Amino acid sequence: MTSLLSGLRPSGPRHAINTVLVVFGLAFAFVYPFVVDPAMVGVGFIALIYAMRNFTWNIAGGLAGLLSLAHVAGFGIGAFAVAILAWEHGFNVWLAILIGMALSGILGVVVSLIMSRFGVNAFFFALGTAALSLAVSGIAASWSVTGQVDGLQNHTSGEGFMKLQWFLDPKPLYYVALVALILIVVLTVWMTRRTRFGRSLPFIREDPDMAASMGIDVIRNQALAMGMSMALTAIPGSLIAQYTSFVSYESVLTLEIGILMLVGAIIGGSSTLAGPIVAGIGIAALEEGLRSFDVTSSSVSSITQIVYAAVVILILRLGADGIVPMWNALLDRLFATRRGEGERAQESDEKETTHA
Amino acid sequence: MDTALSVEGLRVWRGRSEIVRSVDLTIPGGQVVALLGANGAGKTTLIEGILGQLPMKAEKFELFGDDVRGAKPWEMVRKGLVVVPQERYLFTDMSVEENLEIAAKRAGRHGGHRFSLDELYDLFPRLAERKVQYAGTLSGGERSMLAIARGLALQPRVLVLDEPSLGLAPIIVELIMSTIQRIAASGLPILLVEQNVNQTLAMSDWGYVLESGEISSSDSSDALLGSAAILSGYLAVDVESMEGGS
Amino acid sequence: MLMQIIVTGLLQGVIYALIGLGLFLVFNVMRVVNFAHGYFVLIGMYGLLWLDPGSLASYLLYALAVAVAAVVFGYVIERWLLEFTLHKPGHAQLVITISLGIAMQYFFQIKFPEPYQTIANPWPFSSVQIFGVTVSAGRLMAAIISLALTIAISWIVYRTSLGQNIRACSQSLPGAVHVGINFPWVYRSTFAFGAGIAAVAGALLIPFQPVSPHYGLDLTIKAFILVVIGGVASIWGTVIAGVLLGMAESAGSVYISGSLTSSVIYLMFLLVILIRPQGLIVRKAAFA
Numbered sequence: 057m058t059s060l061l062s063g064l065r066p067s068g069p070r071h072a073i074n075t076v077l078v079v080f081g082l083a084f085a086f087v088y089p090f091v092v093d094p095a096m097v098g099v100g101f102i103a104l105i106y107a108m109r110n111f112t113w114n115i116a117g118g119l120a121g122l123l124s125l126a127h128v129a130g131f132g133i134g135a136f137a138v139a140i141l142a143w144e145h146g147f148n149v150w151l152a153i154l155i156g157m158a159l160s161g162i163l164g165v166v167v168s169l170i171m172s173r174f175g176v177n178a179f180f181f182a183l184g185t186a187a188l189s190l191a192v193s194g195i196a197a198s199w200s201v202t203g204q205v206d207g208l209q210n211h212t213s214g215e216g217f218m219k220l221q222w223f224l225d226p227k228p229l230y231y232v233a234l235v236a237l238i239l240i241v242v243l244t245v246w247m248t249r250r251t252r253f254g255r256s257l258p259f260i261r262e263d264p265d266m267a268a269s270m271g272i273d274v275i276r277n278q279a280l281a282m283g284m285s286m287a288l289t290a291i292p293g294s295l296i297a298q299y300t301s302f303v304s305y306e307s308v309l310t311l312e313i314g315i316l317m318l319v320g321a322i323i324g325g326s327s328t329l330a331g332p333i334v335a336g337i338g339i340a341a342l343e344e345g346l347r348s349f350d351v352t353s354s355s356v357s358s359i360t361q362i363v364y365a366a367v368v369i370l371i372l373r374l375g376a377d378g379i380v381p382m383w384n385a386l387l388d389r390l391f392a393t394r395r396g397e398g399e400r401a402q403e404s405d406e407k408e409t410t411h412a
Numbered sequence: 413m414d415t416a417l418s419v420e421g422l423r424v425w426r427g428r429s430e431i432v433r434s435v436d437l438t439i440p441g442g443q444v445v446a447l448l449g450a451n452g453a454g455k456t457t458l459i460e461g462i463l464g465q466l467p468m469k470a471e472k473f474e475l476f477g478d479d480v481r482g483a484k485p486w487e488m489v490r491k492g493l494v495v496v497p498q499e500r501y502l503f504t505d506m507s508v509e510e511n512l513e514i515a516a517k518r519a520g521r522h523g524g525h526r527f528s529l530d531e532l533y534d535l536f537p538r539l540a541e542r543k544v545q546y547a548g549t550l551s552g553g554e555r556s557m558l559a560i561a562r563g564l565a566l567q568p569r570v571l572v573l574d575e576p577s578l579g580l581a582p583i584i585v586e587l588i589m590s591t592i593q594r595i596a597a598s599g600l601p602i603l604l605v606e607q608n609v610n611q612t613l614a615m616s617d618w619g620y621v622l623e624s625g626e627i628s629s630s631d632s633s634d635a636l637l638g639s640a641a642i643l644s645g646y647l648a649v650d651v652e653s654m655e656g657g658s
Numbered sequence: 659m660l661m662q663i664i665v666t667g668l669l670q671g672v673i674y675a676l677i678g679l680g681l682f683l684v685f686n687v688m689r690v691v692n693f694a695h696g697y698f699v700l701i702g703m704y705g706l707l708w709l710d711p712g713s714l715a716s717y718l719l720y721a722l723a724v725a726v727a728a729v730v731f732g733y734v735i736e737r738w739l740l741e742f743t744l745h746k747p748g749h750a751q752l753v754i755t756i757s758l759g760i761a762m763q764y765f766f767q768i769k770f771p772e773p774y775q776t777i778a779n780p781w782p783f784s785s786v787q788i789f790g791v792t793v794s795a796g797r798l799m800a801a802i803i804s805l806a807l808t809i810a811i812s813w814i815v816y817r818t819s820l821g822q823n824i825r826a827c828s829q830s831l832p833g834a835v836h837v838g839i840n841f842p843w844v845y846r847s848t849f850a851f852g853a854g855i856a857a858v859a860g861a862l863l864i865p866f867q868p869v870s871p872h873y874g875l876d877l878t879i880k881a882f883i884l885v886v887i888g889g890v891a892s893i894w895g896t897v898i899a900g901v902l903l904g905m906a907e908s909a910g911s912v913y914i915s916g917s918l919t920s921s922v923i924y925l926m927f928l929l930v931i932l933i934r935p936q937g938l939i940v941r942k943a944a945f946a
Binding site (some may be wrong): 431463465484485486488490494495496497499500501502503504505506514515517562563566597609 | 686819822825829830832833835836837838839840841
């Protein structure tokens with residue numbers, strides 16, 4: 057996976073195969089809207105949203121080791137930012153998105169700093185962020201600014217890139233989402249390989265005390281990771297708001313969404329870049345598959361949640377790290393005889409600093 | 413006199429590391445055996461392996477003739493192998509009496525030495541004075557005593573003591589060591605792990621020296637004592653200053 | 659008005675205490691943070707909804723049945739999904755219990771799509787007056803039985819051998835190992851027992867408390883609140899915390915809206931997590 061951006065120099069059969077898969081996947085993603093039913097383009101968009109938010113969650117979760125259930129707040133802030141600022145008050149939607157990102161990022165930083173200050177461990181971090189999400193959700197359900205129980209509708213008109221809305225054609229938003237996802241991935245890869253901050257994250261995740269003794273400012277970097285991760289999570293929130301033209305606390309701020317992000321990233325493989333994306337696309341495909349069997353829409357979401365839960369429990373029970381790591385292990389096993397010491401050494405170097 | 417405990421080819425792992433590699437050790441009935449070694453030699457790991465707390469493999473592992481390979485810790489205790497650990501692991505929010513009672517209740521039913529509660533309070537008068545006190549409030553020496561007493565309350569057929577004198581003042585060490593001698597005199601086979609070389613060898617019949625997970629010496633205590641010069645080299649411990657307790 | 663708050667809060671709080679107690683036991687013995695605990699309560703609620711008792715006798719019988727079902731379920735979960743995560747680093751335990759809760763929530767969602775259901779009052783009277791406040795039979799009996807069960811559990815923990823084993827494991831697991839306690843067995847029994855308690859609480863709630871699938875999450879968080887605030891060291895601490903929570907909730911729903919009350923409670927909980935966790939982690943939680 058990492059080889060793609062390090063000069064397309066595959067370092068072994070597994071990397072070669074994965075690189076090919078990524079290239080094909082990208083190509084397919086670009087032509088997708090033109091080769092499928094118009095109705096399916098929307099599904100593709102949703103898949104990209106799921107993939108994106110799993111991925112952005114994973115920056116805090118898989119990379120930095122912060123199992124956060126607060127990210128749905130970031131997602132919701134992104135959605136409500138465009139709803140309140142652009143739909144209700146006429147702000148430029150791009151500005152609204154940026155404001156949403158900023159607010160979300162600040163929330164992430166604040167949450168992380170407060171938790172660090174009090175020395176909270178992983179369980180209570182998860183519990184505390186869950187409580188925070190629930191609180192935010194409850195406030196949104198009672199606050200007129202966020203539309204209380206009914207939510208906010210998009211009553212604005214006009215289409216186009218500046219307004220980031222197209223009421224009849226899902227294709228432009230699809231491409232916006234695709235480009236956004238690609239940019240986010242590239243940004244993340246650059247960050248983890250080229251910045252001190254990014255390279256410190258695996259150490260913080262594995263052993264914060266040792267990281268601290270290595271001179272890493274653990275608290276600051278955790279806060280930065282949370283902030284960046286939350287800010288980026290606002291993007292899919294904003295995009296989905298523009299797509300559905302409607303937001304309410306129930307559609308974008310439920311704890312279930314937050315759990316979905318966490319579980320999705322772990323199912324896909326939180327130690328990889330592709331994992332969260334694969335899981336996101338997979339769940340969208342599953343939902344669509346269920347719908348095509350005439351399952352009612354409420355049952356669709358219920359069944360997919362149950363499947364998600366069962367899959368992650370199974371994966372953990374098997375002691376695996378997720379679908380993509382399992383795939384990688386499978387490839388390694390198939391090509392076992394070809395792997396020499398050199399490749400293994402190179403790989404363990406790569407594992408230290410990045411996670412492909 | 414039958415063999416209390418006998419193990420051959422014992423290997424014990426901590427996580428992925430093999431700490432104890434291929435140890436042969438025997439505790440004959442009615443004898444005190446010393447297990448010596450520097451810090452980090454693997455003494456505690458060896459004991460945890462024998463009790464079944466850590467993954468272990470052995471070619472032969474018998475407790476009074478019964479094959480106990482793969483036995484779980486509570487099964488070992490039931491069969492009469494009692495370990496008094498280095499960290500004591502007392503029930504801090506229970507009284508001295510309750511700590512002893514909980515052990516007495518789980519005593520294996522076999523012809524082990526009967527240590528009734530009265531006899532235990534006889535052996536450790538200090539504990540009798542503090543019957544209702546919470547174990548968490550005892551002094552270091554008292555904790556060691558309670559740990560040993562609790563071990564005895566389990567009616568052991570073999571008793572393993574992991575550094576009973578650790579961190580204690582010389583006077584207390586004396587007290588504990590002489591109490592251990594009284595226990596040994598009752599015929600109970602004992603495996604005594606200590607860094608306190610001189611005293612331990614004086615009290616025991618046989619000694620093993622553990623170095624980096626392997627037995628480097630196995631001889632009668634007298635012989636080992638005689639080779640004190642070698643021992644001080646192996647253990648990097650000044651034999652002369654042993655009196656002060658390690 | 660004030661009386662209303664106090665009486666309702668007190669009664670509700672006692673029930674919360676029972677729910678919290680189940681989680682308290684599991685947490686103290688196993689250090690497991692069971693995110694699905696609230697959903698175990700739902701086993702009792704939905705179980706009785708499904709069985710639909712027609713008389714007091716059948717209600718009690720069915721309540722017992724769901725408790726047994728929950729005990730078995732709890733045992734299976736602990737044995738096959740949780741045990742392997744214990745004493746090991748990593749977050750598997752957290753993710754597994756969260757996922758289990760979610761799976762249960764959506765299972766109930768599919769089987770019982772209609773929200774806010776209750777069953778008919780099974781008790782032979784419909785309501786009583788306490789200090790001028792009308793209290794439904796369901797709520798009163800639930801509180802009374804919860805209190806009785808809490809006392810019973812306290813007795814078990816402090817006066818029986820099983821309870822002694824539970825306390826031993828919670829105070830020093832290595833100590834328990836060294837005195838020959840079969841601790842996996844203690845784990846399984848405790849977890850199953852906790853599930854059973856939760857289901858009984860659910861059976862007690864359903865005659866007057868409407869159930870929806872997401873109620874499980876709400877109950878889980880409340881149970882945690884109790885364990886974190888009051889129950890670290892003692893059973894009765896959990897009870898007191900439960901009563902306080904019940905009254906706070908009662909007061910909240912009178913003066914502000916329901917969902918805002920919940921939000922306030924969650925934020926308070928967040929505050930408590932910040933101030934308390936050292937006490938939970940550093941000090942090996944023990945029964946005083």
